[in-house]
Amino acid sequence: MLGKSHALSGGVGWLAGSALLAAAGHAPTAVAVVAGAAVSTGMALAPDLDHPESTISRSLGPITRWTALGVAATAARLRGVSCRHCLTGRRARGGHRGITHTATGAIILGLLAGVLCALAGPAAGLWIVGLSVWLASHAALSSGTRARIGDMLLPGRFRRLGKGAHRFAAAVGAILVAGVFVAAIHGSAGAWWWVGLAVSWGCLAHSLGDALTFSAVPLCWPIRIRGCRWTPVGTPRWMRFRTGSPTETVVVWLMAAVGVGSILLLGAVW
Numbered sequence: 001m002l003g004k005s006h007a008l009s010g011g012v013g014w015l016a017g018s019a020l021l022a023a024a025g026h027a028p029t030a031v032a033v034v035a036g037a038a039v040s041t042g043m044a045l046a047p048d049l050d051h052p053e054s055t056i057s058r059s060l061g062p063i064t065r066w067t068a069l070g071v072a073a074t075a076a077r078l079r080g081v082s083c084r085h086c087l088t089g090r091r092a093r094g095g096h097r098g099i100t101h102t103a104t105g106a107i108i109l110g111l112l113a114g115v116l117c118a119l120a121g122p123a124a125g126l127w128i129v130g131l132s133v134w135l136a137s138h139a140a141l142s143s144g145t146r147a148r149i150g151d152m153l154l155p156g157r158f159r160r161l162g163k164g165a166h167r168f169a170a171a172v173g174a175i176l177v178a179g180v181f182v183a184a185i186h187g188s189a190g191a192w193w194w195v196g197l198a199v200s201w202g203c204l205a206h207s208l209g210d211a212l213t214f215s216a217v218p219l220c221w222p223i224r225i226r227g228c229r230w231t232p233v234g235t236p237r238w239m240r241f242r243t244g245s246p247t248e249t250v251v252v253w254l255m256a257a258v259g260v261g262s263i264l265l266l267g268a269v270w
Contacts, residue, residue, distance in 0.1 A: 001206075001209040001210060001212070001213060001243055001248060002243060002244055002248065003045055003048070003054065003055030003056075003138075003139050004139045004140075004252075005209060005248060005251070005252050005255075006044045006045055006048075006139075006205070006206045006209050007041045007042070007044050007045055007135075007136055007139035007140065008041070008044075008252060008255050008256065008259070009044055009205045009206070009208070009209050009255055010037075010040035010041045010042075010043060010044025010201065010202040010205040010206070011037045011038070011040055011041035011044075011136075011259065012255045012256070012258050012259040012262070013040060013201055013205050014033075014036045014037045014039075014040040014041075014198060014201060014202075015033065015037050015258075015259050015262040015263060015266070016258055016259070016262045017201070018032075018033045018036070018037075018262065018266060019261075019262035019263075019265040019266050019269075022265065022266055022269040022270075023265065023269070027266070027269050027270065028194075030270065031185050031188050032194055033266060034185070035129050035185050035195075035198075036194060036195070036197070036198040037198075038129060038132055038133050038136055038181065039128060039129055039132040039195055039198035039199060039202060040132075040198045040199075040201050040202040040205065041132065041135075041136040041139070041140075041202065042131065042132030042133060042134065042135035042136040042202065043132055043135070043198065043199050043201075043202025043203055043206075044202040044203070044205045044206045044209075045135050045136075045138070045139060045206070046100070046109075046135070046202065046203055046206070047100040047101050047105075047106075047203055047206040047207060048100075048206070049064075049067065049068050049071045049100065050068065050071045050072045050075045050096050050097070050098055050099075050100045050101075051068060051072065051096045052065055052068045052069055052072065054068070055138055055139060056068075056135060056138070059134075059135065059138050059171070059174075060171055061167060061171075071100070072096060075096075075098035075099050075100060076098065078098065078099055079098050079099075079230055082221075082222065082229055082230075083228055083229040083230055097210065097215065097217050097218065097232070098218070098230070099221070100203070101206070101207045101210060101217040101218060101219070102207065102217070102218055102219060102220075102221040103204060103207065103219050103220065103221075104221055104222065105203065105221075106200050106201075106203035106204040106207065107200055107204075109199055109200065109203055110196045110197060110198075110199045110200025110201075110203070111196060111200075112196075113128055113195055113196040113199040113200075114193050114194075114195065114196020114197065114199075115196070116128075117192035117193055117195045117196060118191075118192065118193040118196075121192055122186070122187075122192065124192065124195075125192030125195050126182050126185075126186060128195050128199065129181070129182055129185070129195065130178040130179065130181070130182045131178070132198075132199075132202075133177060133178040133181045133182070134174045134175060134177070134178040137173075137174040137177045137178065138174060141173075141174075141177070143166065143167070143170045144170075145173070146169070146170035146171075146173035146174050146177075147166050147169040147170040147173055148169075148173065149172075149173030149174075149176055149177060150168075150169035150170060150171070150172035150173030150174075150175075150176060151169050151173075152173075152176075153172060153176065207219055210234075211233065211234035211235060212234065212235055212239070212240060212241065212251070213234070213240055213241060213242065213243055214237075214240050214241070214242060215232065216232035216233055216234030216240075217232055217233070217234065218230040218231060218232055218233070219233050219234075220233055
């Protein structure tokens with residue numbers, strides 16, 4: 001799926017889950033809903049850090065590109081050492097859609113985030129929320145919009161930097177958006193352990209979205225399927241679609257409808 005579709009799936013999934021809890025009489029706080037949706041939206045882009053050309057890998061130019069190369073190399077190495085079928089032949093797929101596209105990987109990352117937030121509280125939670133909002137802004141806002149926001153900090157200054165000024169201004173704009181969001185929720189979120197749930201769901205939503213495409217993902221790793229721990233799994237082939245196809249557009253509109261319905265339900269309960 002496209003980056004924007006992944007981001008939407010993360011946020012909508014969190015909103016839908018919050019709406020279901022509210023309908024069952026266990027309504028989460030407004031801050032947990034809004035901040036959790038932001039974290040899920042941003043983290044729904046995180047699994048593609050194993051691909052140097054993904055949205056997240058291009059977000060900070062060489063910095064995230066080099067990070068993506070390192071993640072891809074590590075994922076490829078893990079694929080090889082954990083399953084001999086993946087060392088040679090048609091199954092040799094490198095690092096993309098490896099450990100970052102598994103349910104196990106999503107759970108581990110969420111547990112780490114949850115434990116860190118439970119121990120450190122706002123000191124960790126606000127950083128994770130800020131990072132997630134920064135990532136989400138790359139999917140939700142065009143580079144031009146982010147650049148204009150960044151240019152508000154130092155009017156006209158970025159243009160003097162010459163080549164690459166637009167990208168730098170866009171990065172600063174995303175940071176400003178994240179900073180404003182974090183400042184708005186600072187001191188009002190209470191416990192922070194739930195951030196781990198949002199991180200896990202965001203990563204898992206990404207993998208589930210890719211499972212709808214023809215490439216599928218090794219969602220069940222490390223369970224062996226047909227002799228391989230990294231066998232791609234997904235929906236029945238007749239239900240799959242190509243990335244960026246009209247079918248994906250329909251899926252996006254359906255997710256948007258679910259998101260709007262969830263917001264209306266939460267508003268009614270509150």
